[in-house]
Each structure stands twice: as structure tokens, then as C-alpha cells.
Amino acid sequence: MGIQDIIEGKKQWRAHMARVKALPEDYQIVYKEMQRYLFKVGPVDLPDGPLLPGIVDFFEEGAAAGKGVLELTGTDVAAFCDDLIKDSPTYADLFQDSQRGGSGTVEK
Incomplete structure (x- = not known):
């Protein structure tokens, strides 16, 4: 990874966060909680x-339609996040696989 890649990544992240900050406040709060949960x-x-x-795309569409954020995600935001990532390998999966003596990659 070169310096250009790092700079481009930062630009993309800042643009992403600018989109989040343009959302209504309740959407921002839920997004930040989702982000914190997903990074863990x-x-x-x-x-x-x-x-x-x-x-963010989903939230922008919901905000444009005048819906509340919990109408989109439901009241259990962690369950909503779990449903989003149910078919994706996680770091926990990689760790468990390594403890079993696996290859270090997870197939789901």
C-alpha cells in the first residue's frame, strides 16, 4: 500500500463521513452506533x-421518504446489523478457525 492509496482512502472516508453528517440527527446517532458495533x-x-x-444509501433513501430511522432498522439495531453480516466472514470466525488449526480463511 503506497502513500497514494492512503491519501485516496482518507479522501473516500472523509466523503463518506460528510454524507453521514448530512443525515438527520437521529439517523446519525443510529449510524454511529451501528458503525461502532460493526467495527467490533x-x-x-x-x-x-x-x-x-x-x-448510508439506505438511510438517505429513508430520510428522503420521511421515515424515522427505527422504522428502517427496527428497535433492535444490533440484530439488524447481525442480519446484514450473517453471510460474511468475521474476525471472530478467523480466530476460531485458527484455534482449530484451520487455514486462516473462512468459507461461509
């Missing part, structure tokens, strides 16, 4: 994958 238990490809931008 989430998939291996979370930082570079399409999940976080997809959540």
Missing part, C-alpha cells in the same frame, strides 16, 4: 467493502 464484530472487509456506504 463485523466482517473482515468492513473498511474497504460496500457495507457502510450501503447503509
Whole structure:
């Protein structure tokens, strides 16, 4: 990974966070909680994958339709997050696989 890749990654992250800050306040709060949860238990490809931008897209559409954020996610936001990542390998999966003497990659 070169310096250009790092700079480009930062630009993309800042643009992503600008989109989050443009959301209504209740959406921002739920997004930040989801982000915190997903960074703890989430998939291996979370930082570079399409999940976080997809959540922002979903929230932008919901806000434009005038819906409350909990109408979109339900009251159990952690369960909503778990459902989003149910088919994705997580760091916990990789760790468990390594403890069993596996190859270090997880197939789900």
C-alpha cells in the first residue's frame, strides 16, 4: 500500500463521513452506533467493502421518504446489523478457525 492509496482512502472516508453528517440527527446517532458495533464484530472487509456506504444509501433513501430511522432498522439495531453480516466472514470466525488449526480463511 503506497502513500497514494492512503491519501485516496482518507479522501473516500472523509466523503463518506460528510454524507453521514448530512443525515438527520437521529439517523446519525443510529449510524454511529451501528458503525461502532460493526467495527467490533463485523466482517473482515468492513473498511474497504460496500457495507457502510450501503447503509448510508439506505438511510438517505429513508430520510428522503420521511421515515424515522427505527422504522428502517427496527428497535433492535444490533440484530439488524447481525442480519446484514450473517453471510460474511468475521474476525471472530478467523480466530476460531485458527484455534482449530484451520487455514486462516473462512468459507461461509
